[in-house]
Amino acid sequence: MTDNRLEARYRRADMQDPVLISTSGEVDRLIDALLAGPETHNAVHILSRARPVMWLGFPDHELYVGVSRADQVGALALSLPEVGRIASVGSPGSRSGVTYHVAGHWTEFADNSEISLTRVREAVKEFLRSGGNIPTCPKWKPFETLGEGVDNDPWA
Structure with a gap:
């Protein structure tokens, strides 16, 4: 039987013992x-x-x-062998230099990648339901950082 749960790490305690997500309610x-x-x-x-x-x-x-309480938006960065590194596509003119923090460590997201929180939730739920396939609800673009190869690139 396939284990369709997601492993989520966002606090220091989660690095060794991830939060397991198995329902849409748990994503929320x-x-x-x-x-x-x-x-x-x-x-x-x-x-x-x-x-x-x-x-x-x-x-x-x-x-x-990543999510912003102040701006009520979020960003997605995804790496899959079938598509490479991709990022959500935000509205024209959305922020550049987008950073969020995983367990206290800043992580850079692609420029102009912030989307609505509704879309962020929908994408993570789709990632869960599909068994880790690329969510179809946001638009995607190749992932580009402000400085390719810098230490804060999530895949460096």
Whole structure:
């Protein structure tokens, strides 16, 4: 039987013992926790247990989700072998230099990648339901950072 749960890491305690997400309601509680928590914990690193594991137990994918309580928006960054590194497409003129924090560590998201919180929630729920496939609800673009290869790139 396939384990379709998501592993979520956003607090220091979650790095070794991730929060397991198996329902849409738990996705909502996770996003709510990011919005209500400290600014240094406003992003999450997500893995799908339904996807393949590569050599040495490393996942073949990563999903980063950041949310802004002040602006009521969020951003997505996804890495999958079938599409490479991609980011959500925000509205024209949305922020550049977007950073959020996973367990106190800042993580850079692509410029102009912020979308509505409704769309963020929908995308994470779709990622859960689909077993870790690319969500179809947001538009996607190739992931580009302000400075390619800098240490805060989620995939460096």
